[in-house]
Amino acid sequence: MFAWWRQRQREKILQQPFPAAWRLVIDRNVGHAAFLDAEERKLLEDMSQVFLEEKQLEGCGGLELTDEIRVTVAANACLLLLGLDHDMYRRVKSVLIYPSTVRQPERKGGVFHVHAYEPTRSSPLLGEAHKRGPVILVWDAARHGSWNAHDGHNVIFHEFAHKLDMLDGDVDGTPPLRGSAQLRRWAKVCSRIYLELRARTERGRKTFLDAYGATNEAEFFAVATETFFEQPKQLRKRHPELYALLQDFYRQDPAQRVHRP
Secondary structure, three states, rough: HHHHHHHHEEEEEEHHOOOOOHHHHHHHHHHHHHHHHHHHHHHHHHHHHHHHHHOOEEEEEOOOHHHHHHHHHHHHHHOOOOOHHHHHHOOOEEEEEEOOOOOOOOOOOOOOOOOOOOOOOOOOEEEEEEEEOOOEEEHHHHHHHHHOOOOOHHHHHHHHHHHHHHHHOOOOOOOOOHHHHHHHHHHHHHHHHHHHHHHHHHOOOOOOOOHHHHHHHHHHHHHHHHHEEEEEHHHHHOOHHHHHHHHHHOOOOOOOOOOOO
């Protein structure tokens, strides 16, 4: 009954035309939008429209929340879902957005308060995904990562990948998968590349995947997601098995997409 009611509400939302001003924001701020075909672009707009209606976005630290900010965040988050079920973000209720890099104050975790990543005392914060709480983003980093579609960094992709990881209840770098065969393949491929990344990072050697992915398995999945969308051709060349794994999960092929005129 709830699913039926939610679908009806979304149909009502989509009866409203997508605002032309929002379309301009996507054209200007979302670098990946240039690679989408007409069908994908329409789906992205529909998902973004529903996202903005269902989720609460809030400006923090003096940030005035504008449509530019709201649409940029929504479009990037929904890019991950173009091949997936819209309800993959069903546990995202709110997104808190700060104007620029903030420092996380020292805090004591409550009994029922679980974080995907616990920063060190007074560490700089560009984004954070809470298992039973909001997504936190920093606008200047989010805007730059959204605009530059090739540098390998997109904090919105990163934090919403954590939210996909959390759907099965564990923050372990393994989102909900389709069956035991996919799970075994995921464990084999990701474990090998993660351990290689960690070993190279510990030796101070240069890595293709961001060294932050060596922090733990959850950060590895988030970093791999950023790279999959931001540098797909390079990832496919350097780690073809990992690329194929992410392609199978996200049901998208960014390396093929970027060849389009």
